[in-house]
Amino acid sequence: MLSIKNLHASIEGNEILRGINLEVKAGEVHAIMGPNGSGKSTLASVLAGREEYEVTEGEVTFKGKDLLDLAPEDRAREGVFLAFQYPVEIPGVSSTNFLRTAVNQVREYRGLESLDAVKFLTLMKEKMKLVEIDQKLLSRSLNEGFSGGEKKRNEIFQMAMLEPTLSILDETDSGLDIDALRIVSNGVNQLKSGKNATIVVTHYQRLLDYIVPDFVHVLYKGRIVKSGTKELALELEEKGYDWIKDEIDSAATV
Amino acid sequence: MSTLTKQDTFSSLIEAAPNNFASARATGKEAYVFQGLPAVKAEEYKFTNISKKLEQNLTDFSTAKPLPLTDAQVKAAVHEGFEGSVLVFSNGQFIPGLSSKIDEVEVSLISEKADLPIGSIANPKKDVFAALNQASFQDGLFISVPKKTQVDKAILLLSFDEANEGQVIQPRVWIEVGDFAEVTFIDQTVSVGESTYFVNEVVEVKGGINSQIHYYRLQNEGKNAIEVSTIETDIQKDGRFSSVNISLSGDMVRNNLNLNLKGSNSEGNMYGIYLLNGKSHVDNHTNVDHTIPHAESNELYKGILADQSRGVFNGKIFVRQDAQKTNAFQQNNNILLSEDATVNTKPQLEIWADDVKCSHGCTVGQLDEEALFYLQTRGIDKLQAKGLLLYAFAGEVLEKIETESFREYCDSLIQERLGSKF
Numbered sequence: 001m002l003s004i005k006n007l008h009a010s011i012e013g014n015e016i017l018r019g020i021n022l023e024v025k026a027g028e029v030h031a032i033m034g035p036n037g038s039g040k041s042t043l044a045s046v047l048a049g050r051e052e053y054e055v056t057e058g059e060v061t062f063k064g065k066d067l068l069d070l071a072p073e074d075r076a077r078e079g080v081f082l083a084f085q086y087p088v089e090i091p092g093v094s095s096t097n098f099l100r101t102a103v104n105q106v107r108e109y110r111g112l113e114s115l116d117a118v119k120f121l122t123l124m125k126e127k128m129k130l131v132e133i134d135q136k137l138l139s140r141s142l143n144e145g146f147s148g149g150e151k152k153r154n155e156i157f158q159m160a161m162l163e164p165t166l167s168i169l170d171e172t173d174s175g176l177d178i179d180a181l182r183i184v185s186n187g188v189n190q191l192k193s194g195k196n197a198t199i200v201v202t203h204y205q206r207l208l209d210y211i212v213p214d215f216v217h218v219l220y221k222g223r224i225v226k227s228g229t230k231e232l233a234l235e236l237e238e239k240g241y242d243w244i245k246d247e248i249d250s251a252a253t254v
Numbered sequence: 255m256s257t258l259t260k261q262d263t264f265s266s267l268i269e270a271a272p273n274n275f276a277s278a279r280a281t282g283k284e285a286y287v288f289q290g291l292p293a294v295k296a297e298e299y300k301f302t303n304i305s306k307k308l309e310q311n312l313t314d315f316s317t318a319k320p321l322p323l324t325d326a327q328v329k330a331a332v333h334e335g336f337e338g339s340v341l342v343f344s345n346g347q348f349i350p351g352l353s354s355k356i357d358e359v360e361v362s363l364i365s366e367k368a369d370l371p372i373g374s375i376a377n378p379k380k381d382v383f384a385a386l387n388q389a390s391f392q393d394g395l396f397i398s399v400p401k402k403t404q405v406d407k408a409i410l411l412l413s414f415d416e417a418n419e420g421q422v423i424q425p426r427v428w429i430e431v432g433d434f435a436e437v438t439f440i441d442q443t444v445s446v447g448e449s450t451y452f453v454n455e456v457v458e459v460k461g462g463i464n465s466q467i468h469y470y471r472l473q474n475e476g477k478n479a480i481e482v483s484t485i486e487t488d489i490q491k492d493g494r495f496s497s498v499n500i501s502l503s504g505d506m507v508r509n510n511l512n513l514n515l516k517g518s519n520s521e522g523n524m525y526g527i528y529l530l531n532g533k534s535h536v537d538n539h540t541n542v543d544h545t546i547p548h549a550e551s552n553e554l555y556k557g558i559l560a561d562q563s564r565g566v567f568n569g570k571i572f573v574r575q576d577a578q579k580t581n582a583f584q585q586n587n588n589i590l591l592s593e594d595a596t597v598n599t600k601p602q603l604e605i606w607a608d609d610v611k612c613s614h615g616c617t618v619g620q621l622d623e624e625a626l627f628y629l630q631t632r633g634i635d636k637l638q639a640k641g642l643l644l645y646a647f648a649g650e651v652l653e654k655i656e657t658e659s660f661r662e663y664c665d666s667l668i669q670e671r672l673g674s675k676f
């Protein structure tokens with residue numbers, strides 16, 4: 001589904017991603033872990049199409065298409081969804097209007113008929129249950145004044161509405177208490193199927209107790225330096241990142 | 255051809271004025287001659303070189319005659335859903351024959367009110383264009399809402415403008431609202447054709463004690479229209495005057511809005527949007543004068559400027575020494591959509607009282623790229639996402655319009671302009 005080959009990306013002349021390789025197949029859950037500043041959010045942003053990053057080398061194909069060639073909105077319509085680490089507050093844009101516009105533009109692209117107000121509301125109610133999000137939140141401006149946890153929940157709610165094939169969750173667990181974490185993970189798990197895939201970016205193994213990954217990768221200084229199964233996450237939890245850093249940094253100086 | 259650097263530029267217009275309101279016209283003429291058209295460096299017109307604009311575009315210093323309008327034309331120009339009364343103007347002149355009768359409200363030609371103290375609210379000595387209008391307007395509208403009258407439906411002041419190239423249109427309106435009365439006005443212009451003309455409008459509003467006046471204005475003129483407007487009101491004890499001004503086009507537009515808070519617990523609200531493209535130039539000069547204690551003013555103007563358009567905002571808040579416990583708030587926010595668009599914004603606070611709450615702020619910026627990206631990642635087309643954000647930006651002002659059908663109409667015009675129909 002997703003194939004990343006030797007991806008290099010920089011911002012303002014600083015190379016942040018320095019040769020990423022990753023294959024994600026339908027039905028899989030991949031966790032990307034790594035210390036702060038290693039480039040996890042950058043990778044997520046580059047996949048979603050943030051223009052500030054310049055891809056200097058490498059390629060990304062998504063369902064056979066050159067992903068890097070598509071505008072952010074077309075990536076979304078093709079089925080890429082990014083749950084932001086820091087969701088943006090947009091005063092004056094009603095959550096409901098926004099979502100209806102988004103859902104219908106995505107549907108139109110996918111050749112589905114657009115939803116009228118009634119059908120849209122029905123869909124919304126159904127998906128709201130999934131992440132136990134309060135109707136009151138959705139009657140407000142998009143993310144405006146939401147708590148950290150509410151924002152994250154709203155990201156997963158949007159994901160549920162847009163039915164992506166590849167979901168990238170960037171630190172969706174940070175700022176969530178244990179109940180919210182359970183609810184959010186539960187939502188993600190219910191949306192999982194053999195046809196879609198999930199990339200979970202986190203630096204705590206805690207989330208991975210709820211969303212169980214098939215593969216775990218460690219990103220450090222812009223490269224995937226270690227890959228393994230969920231046991232790798234447990235090992236990281238126990239030993240921290242220092243042993244990996246040491247391993248890589250000493251190898252680099254030799 | 256006349257040259258506009260001399261005071262007598264509009265002298266033919268003044269000479270041709272009707273001979274009613276003799277003393278007011280004489281005062282107007284004197285004030286006009288004394289001030290002259292604004293010089294290039296005139297502080298009040300620093301960013302709006304109206305004299306040059308007039309010099310380059312006015313060719314015929316005569317008053318445009320009223321057009322032969324029909325009921326059908328009037329009906330067609332009234333926005334969808336509007337349920338109130340319509341008062342029709344044609345090239346600045348009030349046309350009773352095409353206008354509604356309004357229950358409990360007195361409406362007449364201004365010329366029928368020989369004793370009206372014209373210019374006692376909009377002082378001709380403060381601005382040369384108010385002076386010019388006072389000296390040379392043809393006829394206008396007098397409207398009086400008796401005390402304790404609630405006029406339920408808005409009154410639409412619908413102006414049809416179609417001058418010959420280079421002519422002058424000078425509407426003059428006198429509004430009286432009695433004690434404890436409430437009324438909403440919608441002042442809207444329909445430009446017919448693309449000719450260049452000069453509109454010089456003066457509206458004087460006399461509010462009573464505890465009167466509630468809403469004044470909404472939609473400027474959607476031909477792109478070659480040059481316009482100066484002066485709206486001035488005295489607000490009495492417990493009274494409230496709320497204005498919303500929406501400017502969508504015009505070659506050069508200057509709006510002077512002057513609120514004089516003259517009674518305790520009075521409130522003046524000034525809201526506006528200017529959404530400009532092409533080479534439109536819109537200048538909003540507002541002035542709120544707090545003369546007494548315990549009054550409040552609120553102001554929010556927002557600008558969205560594309561292409562080579564220019565916006566000017568000048569907000570003067572004057573708090574006199576006696577005006578203790580004043581609350582005065584002002585905000586002006588602008589989004590520039592092109593490198594060639596310009597905004598000059600200037601808050602001007604003069605505060606002589608010491609126990610007051612005043613705040614002001616102005617911003618000039620671009621569209622929030624982070625918000626734009628967020629919307630795009632949800633599958634929303636970039637152009638439409640921009641429209642959505644700009645519409646949200648404007649929405650804060652639009653929601654101040656309390657007449658639903660008019661708000662929806664403005665809303666649709668703005669959405670259409672922003673390319674963000676939902």
Ligand SMILES: Nc1ncnc2c1ncn2[C@@H]1O[C@H](COP(=O)(O)OP(=O)(O)O)[C@@H](O)[C@H]1O
Nearest residue numbers: 011012014016035036037038039040041042043
């Ligand atoms: N706009 C930017 N300009 C310059 N450097 C940036 C910018 N955004 C991120 N970086 C840098 O890129 C590196 C990776 O950041 P990020 O991808 O956010 O890491 P992570 O998500 O793994 O914590 C950091 O060193 C960060 O400082």
Ligand SMILES: [Mg+2]
Nearest residue numbers: 040041085171
């Ligand atoms: Mg990050």
